[in-house]
Amino acid sequence: MGTTLHTLKPPAGARHKMKRVGRGVGSGKGKTSGRGMKGQMARRQPTRPGFEGGQNPIHRRVPKRGFVNNFRVEYQAVNLCLIDGKFAADEEITVESLRAKGLVPKKTKLIKLLGMGEISSAVKIKCHRASDTAKSKVEAAGGSVEVLEAEAPAAAATA
Incomplete structure (x- = not known):
């Protein structure tokens, strides 16, 4: 008989038995169930994060x-040195193509082309912003830079 999903079990000793607390003096945890004597911790759950016992908390004391x-x-x-050598000549570089090659994070929506480094191949770059240095270097290599219109944020579009 082979191993199937419904017959899987953890090895012996891998899981500790849960100790039920608050079930009487003879339960193994005693009268106070491991909470000690009196005080706030004996009576309820721990305080919320940031609570300092009634003292004005630090997030309210510090000026904004x-x-x-x-x-x-x-x-x-995105600098030119990042692009150079990663794309073939006459290839169109967009946000999607940069994402596909892992050159920008997946959540990237807007790209600004910067001029650090050199570019050797003539590529067509579509970006949302470009520095003057980057434009001149790409055009000197025989490529072109097309500046796209950035989409308005959802909150600004409804306002």
């Missing part, structure tokens, strides 16, 4: 400074 823009647009920086 500055401004957080919920509509900020973040671009993934």
Whole structure:
């Protein structure tokens, strides 16, 4: 008889038996069930994270400074040295092709092309932003840079 899913069992001693607490003096955990004598920990669950016993907690004591823009647009920086040699000449480079080769994270939506390094092949790059240095280097190699229109964030589109 072979091993099947419904006959699988852990090896002996691999799983500890659960000790049921709060079931009387003779249960093996005693009268207070391992919670000690009196006090907050004997009476209830531990406090919520950040609670300091009624003292003004640190997240309220520390002043908040500055401004957080919920509509900020973040671009993934891609340098020419990252692209060089990874794509064939006359190949079109898009966000999807960069994602497919593992050059940018999977969640990347917007790309900014930067000019660090050199590019040897004439490639056509489609990105959402490009620095002047990057544009001039790509065009000097015989390629082209097309700047795409960035999609508006969902919150900004409804406002």
